[in-house]
Amino acid sequence: DAGVTQSPTHLIKTRGQQVTLRCSPKSGHDTVSWYQQALGQGPQFIFQYYEEEERQRGNFPDRFSGHQFPNYSSELNVNALLLGDSALYLCASSRLDRNTGELFFGEGSRLTVL
């Protein structure tokens, strides 16, 4: 049973560019959440997708957007990259009908903005 998979694992961009990160949830999961983890910090909630719609959003600007596909996979897009966007981006999946708070995380995509 594959867990949560993310791609790419590492990438380098320059300021002003745009990036797309991808996530496949654990088999049987229908909800995908994205978190940003800055160096030395805990993960911060960006947003959550269910049934291809954004259900909740954290305190992140509109430059951060996402999408969920019919197969439950998801993308995170960040436009007009800033140096401060450098971080580990984590995808987490869960089942909405099992509202326990237990999330399954991928290993993350490390973004460096130069």
Add this chain to the structure above:
Amino acid sequence: GDSVTQMEGPVTLSEEACLTINCTYTATGYPSLFWYVQYPGEGLQLLLKATKADDKGSNKGFEATYRKETTSFHLEKGSVQVSDSAVYFCALSGASGGYNKLIFGAGTRLAVHP
């Protein structure tokens, strides 16, 4: 807003020493509380959880008790091993943000030496 505060690291211990990592929270309502662990090169994974006051979560020799009166959820282990070296995150959900949205502390790095 809801928040989690945990003791700063790094925590450095010898094998078989006792471990306590302090965690306190601020939340409206009745959150569930979690400890997640991030081993080197791996994704975040759930270590233990407690869903109501006075519940004790336990796993792999670790335990934590949900103390509503002190708004705390301290992580303890009686005898640590080198393999316990990791970053530990305290988290809450189910307060103002819904059960599948986690709010994390900053993390505490644990290094255990032989």
